[in-house]
Each structure stands twice: as C-alpha cells, then as structure tokens.
Amino acid sequence: MTIKLLILFYFFFFSFLANCCNNNVVEKQNTANVAIESFLNQYERPFTFLDLSGVGNIRSFFSIARKYDAVFIMIDDFVKRSNLSCKHVIDLCKKSCLDNIILLDVDPVACLQRLSECEHFDVVLLRNVVSRFSNKSEQMINIALSMSDNVIVEVFCNNCDGKERVINYLSSKNAQLLERMRSSDIYLLENKFHVLKRKIWFTRLFNKNDYVITSNFKEKFLNKKVKREQVVSEWIQGINLVTFKMCRGIYPECETTKNSIIGLSGVEHNDWLPCNMVIQGRSVELIDFDDPRDNKTRRRLFGEKLLSKILKFVSIDDPKEAESFFWKGVIYCRKDCGK
Numbered sequence: 001m002t003i004k005l006l007i008l009f010y011f012f013f014f015s016f017l018a019n020c021c022n023n024n025v026v027e028k029q030n031t032a033n034v035a036i037e038s039f040l041n042q043y044e045r046p047f048t049f050l051d052l053s054g055v056g057n058i059r060s061f062f063s064i065a066r067k068y069d070a071v072f073i074m075i076d077d078f079v080k081r082s083n084l085s086c087k088h089v090i091d092l093c094k095k096s097c098l099d100n101i102i103l104l105d106v107d108p109v110a111c112l113q114r115l116s117e118c119e120h121f122d123v124v125l126l127r128n129v130v131s132r133f134s135n136k137s138e139q140m141i142n143i144a145l146s147m148s149d150n151v152i153v154e155v156f157c158n159n160c161d162g163k164e165r166v167i168n169y170l171s172s173k174n175a176q177l178l179e180r181m182r183s184s185d186i187y188l189l190e191n192k193f194h195v196l197k198r199k200i201w202f203t204r205l206f207n208k209n210d211y212v213i214t215s216n217f218k219e220k221f222l223n224k225k226v227k228r229e230q231v232v233s234e235w236i237q238g239i240n241l242v243t244f245k246m247c248r249g250i251y252p253e254c255e256t257t258k259n260s261i262i263g264l265s266g267v268e269h270n271d272w273l274p275c276n277m278v279i280q281g282r283s284v285e286l287i288d289f290d291d292p293r294d295n296k297t298r299r300r301l302f303g304e305k306l307l308s309k310i311l312k313f314v315s316i317d318d319p320k321e322a323e324s325f326f327w328k329g330v331i332y333c334r335k336d337c338g339k
Contacts, residue, residue, distance in 0.1 A: 033064055035179035035186050036125065036152060042217045043122070046070050046237040052108050052144065053127035053154075055089060062096045071100050071238045071280045073121075075247065077107040086250055093251045100281040102239065103251035109136060111247055116147035117197040117205065119239050120213050122220070124148040128184075130155060130162045137162060138169045141189070145173070149215055151189040152178065196222075200275045201246040202323050236287050238280035245274075245314065245322045252282050258311050260284035265307060272302040273330065274310055306330075 040049075051061050051074045058074065065072035078089050086105060093101060104111075124144040126132075133140045144151045153175070155166055167185075175187040196211035198204070210225040213235065220235040241257075249257075260283050269276065269286050276288045300306065309330045316322040 031181050032127070032154060032179070032184070032186060033060055037064060037067065039150070039152065039178060039188065040064070040068060040070075040123065043068075043070070044218045045220065047122035047220075048120075048237045048239070049073065050075070050121040050124045050144075050148065051127075052112075052132075052140070053125055054132060057127055058089070058092060062092075062098060062101070065098055065101050066096075068100075070122075071102065072098075073102040073104065073239060075104045075106060075108045075111070075115075078103075078105050078250075090251050090253065098281070099283070101251065102244065102249060102279060102281055104244070104247040105250045106247045109133070109140070112140065112143045114201065115243065115247070116143050118199070118201050118203075119147060119243055120194055120196065120235075121148040122150065122215070122237075124151045126151065127154040128156055129153050130166050134162060137166045141166075141169065141173075145189050145191050147194070149191060149194070151191075153187045153189065154184050155187065156184045158183075200240055200242045202242075202326075233288070236278050236280075236285055238278040238285070241274045241277040241279050241284065241314075242326070244279045245316070246319045248317070248319060249279070252279075254315055256282055257284060258314050261310060261314065262307070264302075266302060269302065271300050272306060273300055274313055274326065 040047075047068075047070045049064075049068075049070055049072045051057070051072065053061070053074075055074070055076045055078050061072065061074055078086055089103065093103060124147070126141060126144060129137045129141065141151060141153060153166075153170060155163060155170070157163075170187050170189070173189055175189050177185060178188045179186040192215075194213040194215075195206075195209040196213070197206055199206075199211075208225075212223045214221050214223060215235065222233050222235050224231045224233070244257075257279065260279075261277065264277075264284065264286055267286055269289060271288065272286070276286055278285050278287050313322060313325055313330055316325055
C-alpha cells in the first residue's frame with residue numbers, strides 16, 4: 001500500500017512540475033510575442049516575415065501569423081532539429097487553418113547566404129539565437145540584416161557560452177532594446193538600404209546595383225534598371241516560387257500550390273514562368289508584368305503545354321532535379337510550350 005502511495009505521489013508531483021515548466025515557457029513566449037507584435041503593428045501594408053527560431057517555436061509562429069495581413073515563413077531542418085516528422089509538422093500547419101504561412105525544410109545555416117541574395121524580407125526573427133546558432137550567431141545575424149529591413153533578436157539571460165559576445169556584437173551594430181524580460185532581452189536591428197544580387201535562386205550574381213529596394217512601414221518598391229530604363233514596381237509580399245522549390249518547401253503542400261497556379265490560367269503575362277510567380281502561403285501571384293525585356297522576341301505566353309511543364313516542376317521534390325528541369329523542361333521549351 002505504501003509503495004502504491006509513493007508511486008502516486010511521485011506521479012502527481014512530477015506532473016505538477018512539468019505543467020509548471022510548460023506554463024512558464026508559454027508565459028515567456030506570450031510576453032515576447034507582445035513585444036514583437038507591438039513592433040509589427042507599425043506596418044500599414046502587407047509584409048513578409050521570416051522566422052529563423054526553429055520548429056520548437058512553431059505555435060508562437062502560428063499565433064503571430066494569425067493576426068496580420070502578411071506572409072509568414074519559417075525555415076528549419078525539421079527532422080534533424082526535432083523529434084517531429086515532416087508529416088506531423090504539416091498536420092500542425094493544417095490544424096492552424098492559416099492561409100498565409102510557408103515552411104521551408106532546409107538548414108538555415110546552409111541556405112541563408114543564397115537566400116539573402118535573391119529575396120528580401122521586412123522582418124527576420126531570431127529567437128534564442130545563442131543556443132540555436134552557437135558560434136555562428138553573429139554570422140547569422142549579419143546575413144539576416146543584409147536581407148531585411150528589421151531583425152529582431154532574442155538573447156536569453158542565462159550564462160551560456162557566447163551570450164556576452166553576441167550582446168557586444170549587437171551593441172556594435174547599434175541595436176535597440178525592444179523589451180527586457182525576466183529570462184531574455186529582445187533587440188531590434190535596422191537596415192534601410194537593400195539590393196537584390198540575383199534575379200532568382202540559381203541565376204548569376206549581378207555586377208551592379210540594378211535591383212534596389214526602397215521601403216518603409218507604408219510602402220515598398222523595387223527600383224529596377226533594365227535596358228537603360230528605370231522601372232519601378234510595387235513589391236508583392238511572399239517569396240519566389242523558385243526559392244520555395246530550392247529550399248524544399250513542404251507547406252503549403254504540392255497539390256495546393258499546383259491548384260493555385262492552375263487558378264492563374266489565362267492571366268495575360270509576357271513571361272508566364274515560375275520565376276515570375278510569388279508564393280504567399282496557399283495562394284500564388286504573378287509578378288513582373290512591366291519588364292521591358294518581355295517583348296515579342298522573348299515571350300513565353302500562357303499555354304496548356306507550358307502549364308503542364310510548370311506543374312511538373314512544382315511536383316519535383318529534389319532541388320537539383322527541379323533546377324535541371326526548370327532549365328531543360330520549362331525555359332528551353334518555347335517552341336513546343338505555347339498553345
């Protein structure tokens with residue numbers, strides 16, 4: 001009888017401790033979310049938010065994404081960094097019922113430099129940066145700053161290796177303290193000059209600053225120099241469909257993306273290609289309607305054959321195979337991909 005009572009006591013005691021820990025984590029995330037949302041509330045336009053905090057913060061990611069007319073993207077090597085399978089992560093996304101979220105299943109350390117060359121984000125979030133990126137924390141912060149207007153960095157107050165080094169680095173970059181909490185500090189870094197260095201993920205680097213981004217809380221434009229002409233176009237939130245494929249996009253799922261592309265059938269565009277499509281979650285939009293290079297000699301108009309090629313490109317999981325098919329199956333099929 002005594003043994004049974006001891007077992008019951010330990011069961012309830014450790015359940016109580018676990019519940020306290022979970023509540024503490026939720027409380028910390030909620031407090032941090034308030035600080036992050038207070039900053040995001042300044043936006044008067046749709047924006048693109050990149051979360052590098054990892055799958056452990058996915059519920060917080062959902063909570064913030066639910067409140068804004070914006071595209072929210074999370075990058076993580078989901079299987080390696082958690083006990084969750086990709087299927088389980090996708091199921092969590094489905095249960096969230098959010099239409100504005102994107103998940104990229106790739107190691108951020110491996111892809112962030114290339115991502116910074118062909119995409120631009122309004123806000124990048126780095127939670128628990130020291131624990132997550134260790135001695136690469138400063139490198140990740142620096143790359144994040146090169147591809148966004150604003151970087152929000154959370155540094156926990158525990159005496160972990162590298163904490164003081166990261167705080168000194170943030171200070172050298174003139175970071176502002178957004179919020180001081182019991183367990184962590186949240187900093188803001190700003191950068192107001194940005195250029196795209198590549199048109200898309202696998203094209204060559206530009207020699208000059210021909211693609212300049214200007215933005216504030218109210219508006220955002222791409223200033224593009226093409227054939228000695230200056231073309232200014234409104235920036236559309238989201239990421240390029242090619243980027244989504246090269247970074248192993250797992251959510252939204254393939255069929256959802258394909259249906260969104262089919263929904264664009266018949267939309268007039270002189271270069272109806274994946275590189276001129278932006279994914280915004282469950283929806284896809286065509287961009288770059290006003291490129292002066294899309295003249296009569298360079299047209300790739302919508303057609304059923306071209307559509308089938310693009311849908312096949314979207315169906316390929318392996319990034320290298322997708323890249324190869326993009327060039328051989330989509331780009332160099334002008335003669336047979338029209339009507």
